Amino acid sequence: MPTLRGLVSMRKRAIRRNGSAGKLLRTVLALSFLFFPCLHRLAGQAPSVPSADLAQLSAQAVEAQRAGDYRAAAAIYKQILERQPHSPEVRSNLALMYHLLGNYKEAVSTFEIALRDAPQLYVANLFLGLDLLTLKQPQRALGFLERACRLNKQDAQAQIGLARAYEALGNTEKAKDAYERAAQIDPQSSDAWYGLGTAYLSLQEAAVDRLAEAGRESPYAHDLVAHSLLEQRRPDAAVNIYRDLLKSKQTLPCLGAQLGFAYIQAEDFQSAEGAFHIEGKERPGCLLARFGLARLSLEHHNTDETLSELYGIWTSDQNFFKENLPTFWASLNAEAFSLLKKSCDRISGSQQKVLFGQFLASAIHAGQAESYEPLSASAIISPGNAGKPTPSVEVSPLASASPEALLSQGRYTECDRSLQARLARLGPSELKTLCECAYYSGDFRTTFLAGGELAKHPSDILPSQYWRAKSAERLGVAALRQTSLVAPDSPGVHFVLAELYHRRYEDVQSAAEYRKVIELQPNDLAAHVGLAGVYIVLFPTFDKAIAELKLVLSLDPNHPGANYLMGAILVSMHRFSEAMPYLEIALKGSTAMAPRVHALISKVYASQGRTTEAIGELRQALGTDEDGSLHYQLAQLYRKVGDQKAAADAMKQAQAMFAEKTRHTPQVPTTASDSDSKATSAGGDVDEAPPQ
Numbered sequence: 001m002p003t004l005r006g007l008v009s010m011r012k013r014a015i016r017r018n019g020s021a022g023k024l025l026r027t028v029l030a031l032s033f034l035f036f037p038c039l040h041r042l043a044g045q046a047p048s049v050p051s052a053d054l055a056q057l058s059a060q061a062v063e064a065q066r067a068g069d070y071r072a073a074a075a076i077y078k079q080i081l082e083r084q085p086h087s088p089e090v091r092s093n094l095a096l097m098y099h100l101l102g103n104y105k106e107a108v109s110t111f112e113i114a115l116r117d118a119p120q121l122y123v124a125n126l127f128l129g130l131d132l133l134t135l136k137q138p139q140r141a142l143g144f145l146e147r148a149c150r151l152n153k154q155d156a157q158a159q160i161g162l163a164r165a166y167e168a169l170g171n172t173e174k175a176k177d178a179y180e181r182a183a184q185i186d187p188q189s190s191d192a193w194y195g196l197g198t199a200y201l202s203l204q205e206a207a208v209d210r211l212a213e214a215g216r217e218s219p220y221a222h223d224l225v226a227h228s229l230l231e232q233r234r235p236d237a238a239v240n241i242y243r244d245l246l247k248s249k250q251t252l253p254c255l256g257a258q259l260g261f262a263y264i265q266a267e268d269f270q271s272a273e274g275a276f277h278i279e280g281k282e283r284p285g286c287l288l289a290r291f292g293l294a295r296l297s298l299e300h301h302n303t304d305e306t307l308s309e310l311y312g313i314w315t316s317d318q319n320f321f322k323e324n325l326p327t328f329w330a331s332l333n334a335e336a337f338s339l340l341k342k343s344c345d346r347i348s349g350s351q352q353k354v355l356f357g358q359f360l361a362s363a364i365h366a367g368q369a370e371s372y373e374p375l376s377a378s379a380i381i382s383p384g385n386a387g388k389p390t391p392s393v394e395v396s397p398l399a400s401a402s403p404e405a406l407l408s409q410g411r412y413t414e415c416d417r418s419l420q421a422r423l424a425r426l427g428p429s430e431l432k433t434l435c436e437c438a439y440y441s442g443d444f445r446t447t448f449l450a451g452g453e454l455a456k457h458p459s460d461i462l463p464s465q466y467w468r469a470k471s472a473e474r475l476g477v478a479a480l481r482q483t484s485l486v487a488p489d490s491p492g493v494h495f496v497l498a499e500l501y502h503r504r505y506e507d508v509q510s511a512a513e514y515r516k517v518i519e520l521q522p523n524d525l526a527a528h529v530g531l532a533g534v535y536i537v538l539f540p541t542f543d544k545a546i547a548e549l550k551l552v553l554s555l556d557p558n559h560p561g562a563n564y565l566m567g568a569i570l571v572s573m574h575r576f577s578e579a580m581p582y583l584e585i586a587l588k589g590s591t592a593m594a595p596r597v598h599a600l601i602s603k604v605y606a607s608q609g610r611t612t613e614a615i616g617e618l619r620q621a622l623g624t625d626e627d628g629s630l631h632y633q634l635a636q637l638y639r640k641v642g643d644q645k646a647a648a649d650a651m652k653q654a655q656a657m658f659a660e661k662t663r664h665t666p667q668v669p670t671t672a673s674d675s676d677s678k679a680t681s682a683g684g685d686v687d688e689a690p691p692q
Contacts, residue, residue: 054080061093070100088118096127104131115144122151130161138168149178156186163195172202183381183479190487193479194496196380200448200476207451207469211462219250220466226258231505235266253436254279257288261327264292269299285410287313287320287440291328298336303343314356316410322363322374323442329367337368370509375442375478377485383420383445403433412441420446428457435467444478447471477504484513491520491527498530507534528552529561542569560589564597571600576607595621599630602637611640628657 057080064073074097080090091114098107111128114121126148132141145162152158163178176199182192211221226241242259245252256279263272273296279289294309310328314321329337341364347357366372406415415437419430423446426434431454438446448471454464480500487493498513511534517527532548539545546569552562564586570579579600587597599621605614615637622630631654638647 054083065097070097073097074101086117088114088116088121088124091117092121092124095124099127099131104134107131108135119147120151122148125151126155126158126161129165133161133164133168136168138165141165142169154185156182156189156192159185160189160191160195163199167195167199172199172206175199176203180381183377187377188486190483190490190493193377193483193486194493197476197479197483200472200479203448204469204472204476207465207472211465211469214465215462218462219245219248219252220462223252223255223258224466224469226262230262230265233265233505235262238262239266239268253440254283254286254288256282257286257292260289260292261330264295265331269296272296283408285408287316287410287412288324288327290410291324295328295332298332298340301339303339306340307343307347310360311353311356313410315352317412317414317441319413319441319443320410322359323440325363325367325374326372329364334368337364340364370512373478373481375444375474377482379442380445380475380478380482403430403437407433407437412437413443416441416443416446423450423453426450426453428454428460431457432460432463435463439467439471444471444474448475489520491517491524494520495524495527495530498527498534502530502534507537510534511538523555525552525556525559525562529559529565532562532565536565536569542573545569558585558589560586560593563589564593564600567597567600571603574607576604580604595624599624602633606637611637615641625657628654631657 057076061073061076061080064070064076074094077090077094077097081087081094084090091110095107095110095114098104098110108128108131111124111131114124115128118124125144129141129143129145129148132138132144142162142165145158145165148155148158149162159178159182163175163182166172166175166178176196179192179196179199182189183196186192208224211218211224215221222241222245226238229235229238229241239259239262242255242262245255246259256275260272260275260279263269263275272292276289276292276296279286280293283289290309290313294306294313297303297305297309310321341361344357344361344364347353363372401409401411403415403418406412406418416434419426419434420438420443422430423434431450434450435447435454438444438450447467451464451466451468451471454460454467457464477500480497483493484490484497494513494516498510498517501507501510501513511531514527514531514534517524518531521527528548528551532545532552535545535548536542545565549562549566549569552559553566556562563582567579567582567586570576570582583597583601583604587594587601598617602614602617602621605611605617615634618630618634618637622634625631631650635647635650635654638644638650
């Protein structure tokens with residue numbers, strides 16, 4: 001299965017180039033100019049060298065740098081060093097010129113000489129570390145970058161360099177911390193936010209993997225799988241998981257409410273209502289169940305009851321309310337949105353009710369425009385609920401209650417704040433309470449940190465990784481969204497967001513981000529191919545997807561991805577002879593794509609009665625079979641040629657793979673690089689899956 005690392009690496013260079021090159025260059029020049037006073041001081045210490053000559057040379061170096069003539073500046077610094085060979089500052093400036101010229105090996109050796117004489121030179125430590133990273137020597141780079149960060153605690157670029165060294169060494173946790181410090185220093189740094197986002201998503205993947213290793217059959221693992229299935233718009237499968245968990249009397253936060261929302265996605269509103277009522281009765285503090293009941297009231301056009309329920313949630317915990325509104329209105333139609341907004345305009349009464357109505361109306365407008373972002377930038381990088389307004393409700397009579405009591409009453413933010421200050425001193429039971437309270441109050445950073453503390457207790461490895469996985473995903477997505485806000489004109493940023501949304505099956509948002517890339521770079525072929533993959537899902541007629549692919553193929557007739565998708569669409573439309581030329585070109589492209597191309601060619605041959613050749617092609621694709629569907633197709637082909645034994649063996653494998661797949665092993669959802677395989681299933685043959 002493709003990992004998240006594929007997504008992270010696809011446009012990393014483009015983002016860094018757009019995000020920080022200019023800033024880094026300005027830093028280089030500004031810092032190097034600081035050394036010129038030293039030239040005059042050194043000149044004064046050497047009577048044999050006229051200070052006027054050194055002053056003139058230094059002025060010439062400055063002018064060359066400002067003009068971007070780094071080769072000329074380097075030549076001048078060499079002249080100065082011939083006269084003053086023991087000046088580490090001048091040698092560092094020379095190394096900077098080598099850096100700007102892309103001569104990284106020469107820059108490294110020159111920086112090293114400068115640092116032997118003056119180990120505390122900030123610029124030399126920083127750029128020596130960065131150049132060693134460029135030369136793929138992160139272990140050597142680490143010490144210099146750590147020293148640079150100690151010498152200058154207010155330079156985001158140093159923290160970003162340190163983070164990249166940790167990334168290269170596989171220490172994602174420390175990389176996350178360094179990116180977070182960079183974002184705190186410079187909230188406008190797209191590099192910092194992008195790095196923080198991808199680090200959190202990598203940590204999510206690691207938490208899921210560890211959870212799978214420690215307890216793949218645990219309720220925590222099953223819950224994550226159910227969440228993934230809902231993202232994939234497979235509510236029936238998610239319903240089965242939740243129902244099994246409830247039957248086994250497993251205790252997970254708001255499990256019945258999650259079942260209710262799965263029923264809503266499946267449009268089984270009667271079952272949803274039953275699930276919400278049971279959850280509300282057994283766990284009155286589950287505000288998610290109250291959100292579900294409000295949603296059902298809206299489905300029945302009972303807006304008074306909807307607003308009453310929503311206002312009750314608002315008065316219990318505003319932070320929960322704001323974070324979970326997207327769950328409330330997921331898949332809500334425009335008519336219901338409009339009905340709710342009109343009802344908000346009629347809200348009157350206390351100041352608190354008026355504020356509630358104003359916020360809800362504003363949020364509905366943002367939700368319709370798909371621009372509602374509950375998690376603020378400061379909440380991603382600051383302790384606790386920093387950056388979030390304190391709920392302006394009346395003082396709760398439970399203000400002095402225990403954290404467990406606050407949790408049981410749905411006072412998540414109060415519970416969170418009562419525990420977070422003592423995070424490092426909490427025992428396992430309190431840490432689990434804090435994880436839940438912080439998560440439902442939208443304080444995902446505290447959830448992640450508390451999960452890390454909980455992981456120190458071996459007996460609680462399952463809940464610790466569960467909460468880390470859930471919170472890391474929310475933090476990673478929020479940080480990447482912040483990247484697009486600070487770098488709105490970066491095609492690389494929008495491309496990564498498009499891939500991220502597609503990975504999360506949020507195809508409308510994915511299409512919007514791909515279109516932003518194309519607006520900025522009309523001939524970005526990867527964006528056009530990505531948009532075509534999304535259009536295949538959104539528009540079953542394939543017209544929009546075909547238009548995008550034709551544009552790509554007009555610019556690059558041999559583009560492997562475009563040819564593969566075009567072939568896949570034509571096979572799905574049973575236009576087999578037309579598909580073959582595209583598939584033949586695709587087969588010459590990416591090796592990783594080859595098995596899927598062979599599977600499609602097998603369908604073409606099968607349609608033409610060339611069954612033996614179809615078998616040969618399909619056998620080359622079996623390595624990519626994740627659910628038994630390809631083995632099932634192979635069994636059918638073997639039956640056509642009369643090989644009953646081979647057919648039985650293939651069917652046995654298909655059934656075993658399908659059974660394994662439905663055991664609900666936890667997985668991180670596939671990346672957007674799988675958009676073509678997702679697209680291939682659209683409109684596919686009905687006989688592709690093995691029988692249950």
